[in-house]
Amino acid sequence: MREARRKQPGPLLPDLHHVPLTDYLPWSAGYLYRSADRSIAIDPVEDYRKNELPMKILEEISRRAIFDLERRIQNGTPWKDLNMDCVSVARAHINVFLVKAFRDAVWSIDDESVRAVINKLYYIVPPLSYV
Amino acid sequence: MATHALVQANLTINSKPYGPHVFIVPVRSSTDLSPLPNILIGDIGSKSFGGFASIDNGFVRFNQVRIPRKNMLQRHSQVEKGGKYVHAQQERMSYGSMITLRVAVVNAESYNLTRALTIAIRYTTIRRQFSSSSKEGAGKEDQVITYSSVKFRLFPLLGMAFAYLFASKELKSLYVTMMAQLKIRGKSTKLAEVHALSSGLKACSTWDCLAGIEECRKACGGHGYSAYSGIGHIWANGAPSQTYEGTMLRFVAELRR
Numbered sequence: 321m322r323e324a325r326r327k328q329p330g331p332l333l334p335d336l337h338h339v340p341l342t343d344y345l346p347w348s349a350g351y352l353y354r355s356a357d358r359s360i361a362i363d364p365v366e367d368y369r370k371n372e373l374p375m376k377i378l379e380e381i382s383r384r385a386i387f388d389l390e391r392r393i394q395n396g397t398p399w400k401d402l403n404m405d406c407v408s409v410a411r412a413h414i415n416v417f418l419v420k421a422f423r424d425a426v427w428s429i430d431d432e433s434v435r436a437v438i439n440k441l442y443y444i445v446p447p448l449s450y451v
Numbered sequence: 452m453a454t455h456a457l458v459q460a461n462l463t464i465n466s467k468p469y470g471p472h473v474f475i476v477p478v479r480s481s482t483d484l485s486p487l488p489n490i491l492i493g494d495i496g497s498k499s500f501g502g503f504a505s506i507d508n509g510f511v512r513f514n515q516v517r518i519p520r521k522n523m524l525q526r527h528s529q530v531e532k533g534g535k536y537v538h539a540q541q542e543r544m545s546y547g548s549m550i551t552l553r554v555a556v557v558n559a560e561s562y563n564l565t566r567a568l569t570i571a572i573r574y575t576t577i578r579r580q581f582s583s584s585s586k587e588g589a590g591k592e593d594q595v596i597t598y599s600s601v602k603f604r605l606f607p608l609l610g611m612a613f614a615y616l617f618a619s620k621e622l623k624s625l626y627v628t629m630m631a632q633l634k635i636r637g638k639s640t641k642l643a644e645v646h647a648l649s650s651g652l653k654a655c656s657t658w659d660c661l662a663g664i665e666e667c668r669k670a671c672g673g674h675g676y677s678a679y680s681g682i683g684h685i686w687a688n689g690a691p692s693q694t695y696e697g698t699m700l701r702f703v704a705e706l707r708r
Contacts, residue, residue: 346644414651417621418614425617438613445610446659 348417351379352386374448378419382412415447454479456511462523464534473524478511489514502687540637553649554619554626556692557656561615563689564660564667567682568609571667574674575601604670608663615656622648650697657692664689 345352389405419442426442429435442448458476462469478490486492491512498508520530527539579592595601625645632639668675668682675682 346641346647348644348648410651411655414648414655417648417652418618418655421618421621422610422614424621425613441606441610441613443610444607445614446607447614 348420349413351416352383372423374443375416375419375423378412378416378447382409382416385409385412419445419447452479452484454481454484458511458513458518460518462530462536464530464536469528469536472528474518475522475524476513476516476518487516489516498691500683500687500690502690550626550645550649552696553653554622556696557615557622557649557652558619560656560660560689560692561612561619563685564608564612564615564663567664567667567685568605568612570680570682571670571675572596572605572609574671574680575605578672578674601670604666608666611659611663615652615660618652619656622652653696654698657689661686661689661693 385405385408389402389409392402392405422442422445426435426439429438454477456476456478458474459471460474462472477487478492479486491514493510495508495510497504520532523530529537531537575596576594578595580595582590582592584590596605622645625641625648629639629641629645632641664682664686668680668686671680671682674680678684
């Protein structure tokens with residue numbers, strides 16, 4: 321099962337009344353249930369390429385975009401004024417999916433020489449190079 | 452020339468609307484190919500930027516044309532002889548198939564970007580301009596691709612092209628699972644996810660890939676603007692992908708749901 325089962329609400333979800341509170345979030349949005357790293361330390365700089373830091377940063381950007389949208393909805397911002405917030409949320413989530421698909425594909429490459437080349441591209445793919 | 456058209460039209464029975472359904476409609480005579488009575492057929496003309504020049508996109512106008520009941524595609528929902536409407540047992544199937552095109556667009560646009568990148572990277576590898584050697588005439592000029600200003604424009608795009616290709620494969624796999632579930636059980640746990648991801652990826656991939664193709668053209672300098680580079684053709688055919696099936700802003704709003 322790739323869906324992230326929800327037993328306990330994650331730290332962000334109680335605020336997200338507009339996220340469908342079903343029994344599970346789909347696999348691609350499962351990161352929303354994980355506890356958020358409120359601060360992500362990068363020390364030394366080489367750590368950026370280790371421990372999935374780039375992925376964590378993108379996930380955090382997406383979480384915060386959703387959180388900000390939810391807050392604006394709760395503050396009564398008219399729906400027509402939220403279009404660009406929706407765009408930000410959508411873009412942030414697609415960036416997570418895009419980079420995750422890339423990372424998984426790199427890991428699945430058996431040929432070491434091919435993997436090395438593709439792996440170099442992984443770190444300069446725009447969503448990561450914007451981080 | 453086509454003698455028949457697949458027409459999506461609102462189904463109305465005794466003034467009650469049942470939404471869009473698909474019908475096979477004869478539009479031209481099978482003997483002399485002239486339009487049938489009360490049917491106006493034409494070509495919409497040239498498209499912007501010379502795109503889709505070899506494809507005929509037509510229009511058709513029906514005026515009080517009767518379509519026999521048997522011409523309705525009735526694999527799922529049906530209309531019985533007496534006019535009774537029978538709902539599809541698997542109504543989500545027809546919705547699921549609407550996602551097909553979006554899934555295909557993500558894949559097609561990432562391939563378009565790889566084609567433009569192949570041209571640009573090959574060109575900038577062959578093309579030499581200026582020499583980093585201090586002595587004039589000391590040797591060949593430098594390959595354009597060795598300039599950091601070119602590398603930093605093209606290689607991240609190459610990474611992005613791979614990212615969208617891998618993402619489109621992942622999306623296709625989710626889509627195949629969803630359709631299989633719909634076929635067997637009439638419902639799928641993947642429907643919402645595939646809807647959201649196909650909407651978002653369609654919007655972002657068409658936006659990013661088209662911008663990337665334009666960057667490839669610019670990286671080729673003046674030659675990139677020549678029709679012989681082939682990049683203009685790729686861009687022109689990719690341009691409508693941002694609007695057909697829904698615009699960027701429409702689709703990213705879908706993803707929010």
